[in-house]
Amino acid sequence: xxxxxxxxxxxxxxxxxxxxxxxxxxxxxxxxxxxxxxxxxxxxxxxxxxxxxxxxxxxxxxxxxxxxxxxxxxxxxxxxxxxxxxxxxxxxxxxxxxxxxxxxxxxxxxxxxxxxxxxxxxxxxxxxxxxxxxxxxxxxxxxxxxxxxxxxxxxxxxxxxxxxxxxxxxxxxxxxxxxxxxxxxxxxxxxxxxxxxxxxxxxxxxxxxxxxxxxxxxxxxxxxxxxxxxxxxxxxxxxxxxxxxxxxxxxxxxxxxxxxxxxxxxxxxxxxxxxxxxxxxxxxxxxxxxxxxxxxxxxxxxxxxxxxxxxxxxxxxxxxxxxxxxxxxxxxxxxxxxxxxxxxxxxxxxxxxxxxxxxxxxxxxxxxxxxxxxxxxxxxxxxxxxxxxxxxxxxxxxxxxxxxxxxxxxxxxxxxxxxxxxxxxxxxxxxxxxxxxxxxxxxxxxxxxxxxxxxxxxxxxxx
Numbered sequence: 405x406x407x408x409x410x411x412x413x414x415x416x417x418x419x420x421x422x423x424x425x426x427x428x429x430x431x432x433x434x435x436x437x438x439x440x441x442x443x444x445x446x447x448x449x450x451x452x453x454x455x456x457x458x459x460x461x462x463x464x465x466x467x468x469x470x471x472x473x474x475x476x477x478x479x480x481x482x483x484x485x486x487x488x489x490x491x492x493x494x495x496x497x498x499x500x501x502x503x504x505x506x507x508x509x510x511x512x513x514x515x516x517x518x519x520x521x522x523x524x525x526x527x528x529x530x531x532x533x534x535x536x537x538x539x540x541x542x543x544x545x546x547x548x549x550x551x552x553x554x555x556x557x558x559x560x561x562x563x564x565x566x567x568x569x570x571x572x573x574x575x576x577x578x579x580x581x582x583x584x585x586x587x588x589x590x591x592x593x594x595x596x597x598x599x600x601x602x603x604x605x606x607x608x609x610x611x612x613x614x615x616x617x618x619x620x621x622x623x624x625x626x627x628x629x630x631x632x633x634x635x636x637x638x639x640x641x642x643x644x645x646x647x648x649x650x651x652x653x654x655x656x657x658x659x660x661x662x663x664x665x666x667x668x669x670x671x672x673x674x675x676x677x678x679x680x681x682x683x684x685x686x687x688x689x690x691x692x693x694x695x696x697x698x699x700x701x702x703x704x705x706x707x708x709x710x711x712x713x714x715x716x717x718x719x720x721x722x723x724x725x726x727x728x729x730x731x732x733x734x735x736x737x738x739x740x741x742x743x744x745x746x747x748x749x750x751x752x753x754x755x756x757x758x759x760x761x762x763x764x765x766x767x768x769x770x771x772x773x774x775x776x777x778x779x780x781x782x783x784x785x786x787x788x789x790x791x792x793x794x795x796x797x798x799x800x801x802x803x804x805x806x807x808x809x810x811x812x813x814x815x816x817x818x819x820x821x822x823x824x825x826x827x828x829x830x831x832x833x834x835x836x837x838x839x840x841x842x843x844x845x846x847x848x849x850x851x852x853x854x855x856x857x858x859x860x861x862x863x864x865x866x867x
Contacts, residue, residue, distance in 0.1 A: 419576020423569055430568065434561040441557060445550045446529065450511055453531045456486055457543045467536035473499040476541075486545050487528055493538035500542075507540035508532055513547065527551055586615045590622070602630040647685060654681045688820065695820065698750060698827040710751060712742040712783065713776070719755050720774055723763065731768045737775040742783055744851055746832045754828040757821045758787045758847055766791030766844070783851040790844035799838045 456479075461467070464475035469492060476488045476499040489500035497504045505514075514528040530544020586609075593606040605626060606619040661674045720736045727734040744751070755774075762772050766789045773788045794802060803826045829836050833852045838845060 416576055416580040419572065419580065422576070423572045426568055426572055427565060430561060430565045434557070434565075437561075438554060438557055441553055442550060445553055446511075446547075449529045449545055449547060449550070450531065453486075453511075453529070453543050453545055456545075457531060457533060457541070460488070460541070460543065469498055469535060469537055469539050472535060472539075472541060476500055486543060487530065489540075489542040490535075491540050493540075495540075498539070502528075502542075502544075505532070505540070505542060507534070509534060514544065590615070590619065594622075597626060602626055602633065647688065650681055650685060654678060654685075657681075695824050695827045698824070698831055706747045706749070707745055708748070710744050710746055710748045712744045712751075713738055713740045715748065715752055716755060716774065716776055716785070719752060719759055722756070723759050726760075726763055727772065730763065730770075732763060732766060733769070733771045735771070735773045737773070737777075739776060739778065742776060742778070744783065744832075747828075750828045750831070754825050754849075755785065755787075757825050758849075761821055762787050762789040762791070762845075762847070765789075770844075785849045786846055788841050788844065788846040790841060793840060793843060793845040794838060796840075803836075 460472070460475050460479055463478065464471040469490070472490050476490045479486065480488055480499075480501050487500075487502045489502050489505060490498045491500075491504050491507070492498055495504055495507070509532050511529070511531050514530070527547045527550070528544040529547035529550070530542055532540060532542040535541055590606055593604065597604045605623045608616045608619050610616070657674060657678060661671065666674065716736075716738045720734070720738070724734060759772070759774060766772060771790050773786070775788070776783060776785045778784075803822050826836065828834075829849060835850045835852070837848045837850075839848070840846075
């Protein structure tokens with residue numbers, strides 16, 4: 405692993421930041437413990453020295469310099485570990501085992517090195533008190549334990565801090581390497597996908613961590629891109645195949661008109677037929693553009709609360725004359741008060757296509773039913789007919805662009821109506837299904853539950 409690359413990773417920089425905070429925490433903890441331990445030891449020494457001063461004064465029986473000198477001398481002979489000093493008001497030493505001092509009252513530390521009577525004095529903590537005749541009494545004890553404690557705590561914290569920093573840095577390097585390996589594997593997989601095609605996917609290690617979640621999201625994105633690319637290739641192929649015939653016929657018609665002498669009436673007929681052919685081709689391209697816009701999600705900004713019952717009623721009323729012209733029996737069952745969240749224009753186009761498709765591919769006298777219901781917490785709309793239906797193996801294919809059944813080749817259309825239905829349904833999260841109506845076909849569109857509709861009135865369905 406390249407060390408400069410490792411040091412540039414964000415995880416290693418976060419490790420360094422964490423190490424800095426850890427070191428600062430160690431310093432704060434060290435200062436608190438050092439202060440607390442020192443205060444405790446000094447307090448204990450002050451209590452010991454205070455008790456010894458009380459014993460000296462008690463042994464003296466009075467506060468005169470003569471009695472105190474006798475008591476100090478006896479204390480020096482009787483007990484070790486303490487340092488005594490008694491001096492008069494002029495600073496002359498009267499008794500004791502340490503040199504004269506400035507007469508400072510209260511606790512004091514003597515941390516300078518001195519010699520007196522063959523002894524070396526260092527790190528003495530004691531207490532000085534004035535006597536009744538203006539003298540000065542000082543009693544102290546060795547405070548080396550305080551300094552030894554400080555040194556011990558300092559070394560312990562220093563070693564602990566070094567060990568903690570080493571552990572943090574090693575752990576940070578290990579984490580950085582782990583993260584770097586995962587990122588590098590995902591980057592390599594992405595490069596392989598770019599070079600070898602969209603069939604490759606990023607592997608998951610099964611840990612369920614954030615990298616697995618990212619890999620799942622990226623794989624879903626690649627799946628969607630593959631679907632779109634396959635759709636684009638299919639559309640390109642379908643356009644080249646399905647528009648070749650009408651364009652060829654259009655060219656032949658114009659070529660014949662050019663080769664033959666035509667009067668004004670015949671020329672108008674040729675021009676009219678040519679315009680119809682061009683209009684059909686333009687309608688095909690308009691439908692393709694509409695499907696592309698819907699699949700691209702451009703209509704999401706037009707989403708609003710839609711009176712769904714009124715929308716279905718409008719579709720039924722618009723197509724009622726067409727049913728009457730073909731002597732078809734049309735029935736509707738639409739409960740009032742249904743609302744959905746979506747694009748009103750697209751939803752109208754979707755259900756208009758379904759109703760028109762049922763009418764167009766059903767014979768005269770057929771029965772067609774447009775019904776809406778609210779099973780559970782969702783809305784389901786069905787368009788049923790008793791026409792020839794669609795074979796089961798073709799039900800998914802007819803949702804693709806330009807796919808038409810052989811029996812429908814002689815009827816007007818371009819095979820894009822159900823493709824637009826599928827695109828609108830996908831945009832609105834509507835699940836589509838087809839089933840045998842025995843005879844005929846029933847087409848069901850179900851809105852997902854969870855706030856897509858809110859029935860205001862559960863009145864009985866109307867016919």
